[in-house]
Amino acid sequence: RTIVIATKNPGKAREFNAVFATEGIQIKTLLDYPELPRIDETGATFEENARLKADQIAAYLHLPVLADDSGLMVDALGGRPGIYSARFSGDHNDAGNNAKLLYELTGVPAAERTATFHTTLVFAKPERPAEDLVVEGNIQGQILGIPRGDNGFGYDPLFYVPALDATLAQLTVEQKNQISHRAKAIEQLKQKWRAWIKA
Numbered sequence: 208r209t210i211v212i213a214t215k216n217p218g219k220a221r222e223f224n225a226v227f228a229t230e231g232i233q234i235k236t237l238l239d240y241p242e243l244p245r246i247d248e249t250g251a252t253f254e255e256n257a258r259l260k261a262d263q264i265a266a267y268l269h270l271p272v273l274a275d276d277s278g279l280m281v282d283a284l285g286g287r288p289g290i291y292s293a294r295f296s297g298d299h300n301d302a303g304n305n306a307k308l309l310y311e312l313t314g315v316p317a318a319e320r321t322a323t324f325h326t327t328l329v330f331a332k333p334e335r336p337a338e339d340l341v342v343e344g345n346i347q348g349q350i351l352g353i354p355r356g357d358n359g360f361g362y363d364p365l366f367y368v369p370a371l372d373a374t375l376a377q378l379t380v381e382q383k384n385q386i387s388h389r390a391k392a393i394e395q396l397k398q399k400w401r402a403w404i405k406a
């Protein structure tokens with residue numbers, strides 16, 4: 208069985224691979240299909256953006272496609288960057304996005320630096336596009352003033368999880384996959400798949 212993950216983000220690809228490898232499901236990503244056109248994320252919500260990615264790639268490849276749209280909501284920033292997390296600093300660049308986040312939170316005390324990381328997943332089957340599956344997952348944390356850890360990607364070095372006394376970048380991919388926003392969404396998806404296969 209092959210599923211295409213509609214992502215060009217190697218960090219996401221690594222996490223999906225680590226989960227699905229143990230399930231006997233083979234993963235491809237858009238990194239395996241460099242000829243596909245870019246999908247413009249013009250939606251107003253995570254779900255709309257994930258659906259844009261899933262439906263367009265499923266139509267191109269005629270394969271089942273799972274799309275991930277994720278983002279960081281920082282309470283002190285009124286929920287920003289949210290759906291604009293990938294482009295927060297103006298271009299799609301982790302270092303720039305993290306620098307922008309630190310700058311915007313200058314002087315905000317630790318107790319007020321609470322944040323939520325969110326993932327929405329949309330699973331689309333090319334033969335039944337109206338019957339896609341939508342799931343989501345969240346994790347609460349705090350935005351540090353100084354990055355910690357070298358694992359993960361994106362905002363992980365700044366996203367501190369108090370219960371673990373670690374940032375997401377201080378976890379192995381297996382540890383992150385026990386607790387993350389993305390892992391929770393994937394768990395929901397697996398449950399829906401089970402119900403769907405039985406139906």
Ligand code: ITT
Pocket residue numbers: 213214215216219248275276277278279292293294301304359360361362363375387389
């Ligand atoms: P695709 O659309 O190709 O999947 P993307 O990186 O553009 O890749 P998003 O639109 O979901 O993905 O953007 C989310 C932003 O948040 C982007 O800057 C990511 O690097 C970052 N991000 C997503 N998941 C993350 C995670 O688990 N930990 C840290 N940062 C994450």
Ligand code: NA
Pocket residue numbers: 248256276277290293
């Ligand atoms: Na996005």
